[in-house]
Structures are given as structure tokens and as C-alpha cells.
Amino acid sequence: MLNVGVIGCGGMGRDHIKRLTERTQGAKVVAVADMVDELAKKGAAVAGVDCKIYKDAIDLINDPEVNAVFIITPGFAHKAALLLAIKAGKRIFCEKPLCTTAEDCLEVIDAEVKSGKHLIQLGFMRRYDKGYLQVKEAIKSGHYGEPLMVHCTHRNPEVGTNYDTPMAVHDTAIHEIDVIHWLVGDDFVSAQVLMPRVTKYSHSKLQDPQIMLLRTKNGICVDNEVFVNCKFGYDINCEVVCEDGAIKMPNPAYPSIRKNAAAATTIDTDCFVRFHDAYDAEVQSWVNDAEKNIIGGPTTWDGYLAAITADALVRAQTSGAIEKIKPAIEKPGFYK
Numbered sequence: 334m335l336n337v338g339v340i341g342c343g344g345m346g347r348d349h350i351k352r353l354t355e356r357t358q359g360a361k362v363v364a365v366a367d368m369v370d371e372l373a374k375k376g377a378a379v380a381g382v383d384c385k386i387y388k389d390a391i392d393l394i395n396d397p398e399v400n401a402v403f404i405i406t407p408g409f410a411h412k413a414a415l416l417l418a419i420k421a422g423k424r425i426f427c428e429k430p431l432c433t434t435a436e437d438c439l440e441v442i443d444a445e446v447k448s449g450k451h452l453i454q455l456g457f458m459r460r461y462d463k464g465y466l467q468v469k470e471a472i473k474s475g476h477y478g479e480p481l482m483v484h485c486t487h488r489n490p491e492v493g494t495n496y497d498t499p500m501a502v503h504d505t506a507i508h509e510i511d512v513i514h515w516l517v518g519d520d521f522v523s524a525q526v527l528m529p530r531v532t533k534y535s536h537s538k539l540q541d542p543q544i545m546l547l548r549t550k551n552g553i554c555v556d557n558e559v560f561v562n563c564k565f566g567y568d569i570n571c572e573v574v575c576e577d578g579a580i581k582m583p584n585p586a587y588p589s590i591r592k593n594a595a596a597a598t599t600i601d602t603d604c605f606v607r608f609h610d611a612y613d614a615e616v617q618s619w620v621n622d623a624e625k626n627i628i629g630g631p632t633t634w635d636g637y638l639a640a641i642t643a644d645a646l647v648r649a650q651t652s653g654a655i656e657k658i659k660p661a662i663e664k665p666g667f668y669k
């Protein structure tokens with residue numbers, strides 16, 4: 334049994350605690366930590382009566398009963414917890430983004446490589462979504478030729494006023510950055526952002542919507558509409574256009590209802606419902622891999638590649654120019 338300690342008991346933290354407690358085989362949440370007492374208590378209540386509560390992440394990490402750690406704090410707080418958990422040699426599941434800057438990601442890579450053990454899996458759950466997996470299979474089959482273009486939309490119904498323009502990259506588009514790189518098996522080399530007219534539902538610190546453009550080494554062009562106050566639903570789409578056909582990701586199936594001379598189909602309203610099965614699958618696979626002592630999912634290196642792409646997009650948000658993307662180091666042999 335993997336005894337998991339969860340750091341960060343906000344919305345996503347509690348969702349993972351519920352998953353680990355109710356739907357994951359072979360894992361148990363034995364401790365939680367949150368700097369806000371009330372949230373730590375809420376997290377522990379989801380886990381069950383014998384769950385320990387800590388205020389400081391370090392105390393949870395150093396608890397000998399805890400042999401694996403979930404880091405579900407906001408992105409800016411990931412680095413500190415990651416470095417402590419690596420030092421303690423604990424198996425780690427860290428929510429996206431790995432860190433909010435590429436420099437911080439390099440520090441984490443350095444620490445993991447020096448530890449000599451593969452410890453970290455990143456929460457890029459879309460790699461476990463049935464629809465994306467079907468698209469990947471179709472590309473791999475070779476029946477449709479080489480991918481040329483990828484059209485994506487990442488629409489959220491709304492975001493709070495703490496959500497600003499760079500977060501459209503770090504918090505939201507980071508999912509396409511990772512999943513498209515994984516789908517087409519190619520690295521990004523440049524980034525650009527187009528800023529359309531701003532929706533009346535935005536606020537002074539947020540340019541919404543945005544069109545993010547990425548180009549890969551092999552010349553594949555990706556356009557990603559990020560629209561986080563679209564109002565109508567949580568709407569994730571992806572179409573890969575290849576030389577001999579176009580592959581559109583299926584969305585979860587809902588019935589088409591005919592009423593009042595109109596036909597309507599449900600669109601999900603949040604990521605927790607849309608990616609429910611993908612989150613379950615990523616966590617179950619991380620638990621299963623513990624027995625084999627491997628990290629089978631997205632690694633720290635994937636987190637770094639996503640971070641350099643995100644940094645280029647954030648630069649492009651203000652420069653309006655095409656920004657280059659280049660890793661500062663060669664991929665360490667450790668991750669090959």
C-alpha cells in the first residue's frame with residue numbers, strides 16, 4: 334500500500350484526495366498539509382478519520398509513514414515542496430505546471446538527477462484521456478500521413494479576478510503545450526500570440542481571448558484559442574490535420590435532445606467532469622508504477638520543455654513578435 338501525503342487541500346487537492354481514497358487501488362491518504370487550517374481539515378475529512386493534519390509541508394514530507402507525496406499547491410509554490418520531497422527521497426506526483434519559470438524547473442531537474450532516482454510524475458492528465466489517446470493511435474497508425482497542422486480550443490466558462498494574462502499560458506495553455514508535443518512527437522521551436530478584441534467579461538489584468546501559435550522543429554503549426562470567459566461551457570477541442578486525412582478528437586458522448594424545435598447536446602462546465610476518467614487513470618498508473626519503481630508518465634524533463642514554451646508565449650504576449658524556444662541544456666541522459 335502506498336501511503337500518500339497530500340500538500341495543498343484546495344479544489345484540486347481535495348479532488349485528488351477523494352480519488353485516492355475512493356477510486357484508486359493500492360494507495361491511501363495518510364496525511365494532508367495546508368497552510369490554511371480550515372482547508373487542511375476539509376482535506377482530512379475527505380480522506381477519513383485516521384488522516385494526520387499538518388500545517389507545514391516539511392513536516393508531512395518528513396513523516397516516516399508517508400512514502401509518497403502529492404504536491405497540489407499553486408504553481409509558484411511547487412519548487413520549494415519538490416526540492417524538499419526530492420531530498421527526502423519520496424515518490425512525487427506534482428500538479429502542473431512543474432514550476433512557473435524554466436530556471437526553477439532546471440533547479441528541480443538538477444536535484445532529481447543528483448538524487449539518482451526517478452521520483453516525479455507531472456499532472457498532465459490529458460495524456461490519459463481516451464479522446465487524445467485515440468488521436469495519438471490514429472497518428473501512429475501512419476494511415477493519414479504526417480501531421481501538418483493542429484487546431485485547438487481551450488475554453489473555460491469563466492475565471493476569477495486573480496487570473497491574469499500570463500496565467501492563460503502557465504495555468505491553461507500549458508495543457509496543450511504538453512499534450513500536442515506528446516501527440517505529434519515533436520518539439521516546439523517558436524511561439525507567437527495574437528490578441529483579438531477583449532470580451533466584455535474580462536477585467537483589466539486579463540487579455541481574453543488569445544490565439545497562441547506554435548511551430549515545431551518539423552514545421553507543424555499549432556493554433557490554440559484560449560478563451561477563459563467564454564461563458565457557455567468547458568470546451569476542449571483538438572483536430573490534427575495530416576497529409577491524407579484530418580483526425581478530430583472525440584468529446585465525451587451526450588445524447589442530443591430535441592425540444593421546442595431545437596436540438597441540444599450537453600457541453601461540460603469544468604475540467605473535473607470533462608477529464609474525470611483521465612485524472613483517475615493518471616493517478617492509478619502512478620500508483621501501479623510505484624511497485625516497479627518507475628515513473629511511466631510525464632517527467633520533470635517534460636515539465637521543463639513545457640516551461641520554456643510557456644516562457645516564450647508569455648514573452649510573445651507583450652512583444653507581439655515570434656519568440657524562439659530553445660532548451661538551455663541538452664536533455665540529460667537520465668531522462669532518455
Ligand SMILES: NC(=O)C1=CN([C@@H]2O[C@H](COP(=O)(O)OP(=O)(O)OC[C@H]3O[C@@H](n4cnc5c(N)ncnc54)[C@H](O)[C@@H]3O)[C@@H](O)[C@H]2O)C=CC1
Nearest residue numbers: 341342343344345346367368372405406407408410428429
Ligand atoms: N490538471 C488540472 O486540470 C488541474 C490542475 N490544477 C493545479 O492544481 C494546483 C492547485 O490548484 P487549486 O487547487 O485550483 O488551487 P487552490 O488555490 O484552490 O488550492 C491551493 C491550496 O494550496 C495551499 N497552499 C499554498 N501554498 C502552500 C504551502 N506552501 N504549503 C501548504 N499549502 C499551501 C492553499 O492554502 C490552498 O488551499 C495548481 O498547480 C493547479 O495548476 C488545478 C486545477 C485543474
Ligand SMILES: O=C1[C@@H](O)[C@H](O)[C@@H](O)[C@H](O)[C@H]1O
Nearest residue numbers: 487489504505506508561604
Ligand atoms: O488545469 C486547469 C486549471 O488550472 C486551469 O485554470 C484551466 O484553464 C484548465 O482548463 C484546467 O484543466
